[in-house]
Amino acid sequence: MKVTAVDPFALALDLRSGALQPYTSRTQRHLSDMRGAFRDGAALEDLVRGGDPLVYEVLQYDLPEETGQLICCTTVLYPGTVGAEYYMTKGHYHLVRETAEIYLGLSGQGYLLLMTEDGRSWAEPLGPGTVAYVPPAWAHRSVNVGEEPLVFFAVYPGQAGHDYGTIERTGFAQRVLRGPQGPVLA
């Protein structure tokens, strides 16, 4: 196995806001980037016309996408709903299915939704100090059910890659909706 030589380095992570300095890529997802993900498409279009809010952003320090490297990033998922459905990330499988990911919740309250291609489904509450394990082969999406940003730090193997297309086609097994007594998994 050959892996690219990289010098040691350090980043500064704000353990509450998730701010990562320096980062080399910043991915922003507005509601218009998430058409098809939410159950209420008409509500989504109303919100897009009303200003197309930012749903989440991911700050990452990029490294070679190779087995043996580890890539880390911070996700800030803003609070909000589309109809009754809480803001969430697009969700993805890893392109290399046989790769895990570790989430560390820093602030806010939400869920990590997981599913497999053979029909299993899972939901883990995600809050400050939650270390959640995304096992190999499990798609993962996070959902913010609180009033402040849901912030988490994540580490994944360099070779993992991202497959968003499968979730765009199949959707996710569970949704998280605002109910009269709080969040409801549906």
Next chain:
Amino acid sequence: MKVTAVDPFALALDLRSGALQPYTSRTQRHLSDMRGAFRDGAALEDLVRGGDPLVYEVLQYDLPEETGQLICCTTVLYPGTVGAEYYMTKGHYHLVRETAEIYLGLSGQGYLLLMTEDGRSWAEPLGPGTVAYVPPAWAHRSVNVGEEPLVFFAVYPGQAGHDYGTIERTGFAQRVLRGPQGPVLA
């Protein structure tokens, strides 16, 4: 590639003390486990006779040691010195050299020392919110230069393994000593 099926799970990490619940293994290193690591062997033996203090402990949630899995652990490195040399971990290479590790500092102040088998040497300050990258092939040892425990969370690839023997034979390229104006790299 075949990887063992694991269900999703979550652990609770105290973002200040590093307490991890649940964990499946707890490794404790007393000074008597670290003979040969410190420059002042006579000072070490005095301390061993005086009660053999605990230098550090590692709480880990074990998973199959396979490519694709990620293993996480918390290290609590207590404050203290052996002669002028600050408490430190044993330090190791990964058995599979081509594997990285990510450290996240939670509390305390110290250094992450790194070295390669071809003679390079590096020191990164490690404190709350420091994300330090241990690149593939770099041995790593942490040193507590503060008055409180140095606590960090770490993630490494399942296949990495630990090679302590090489460091026991070669020692580490740098030491961190208490000087009149604070820590000195020597």
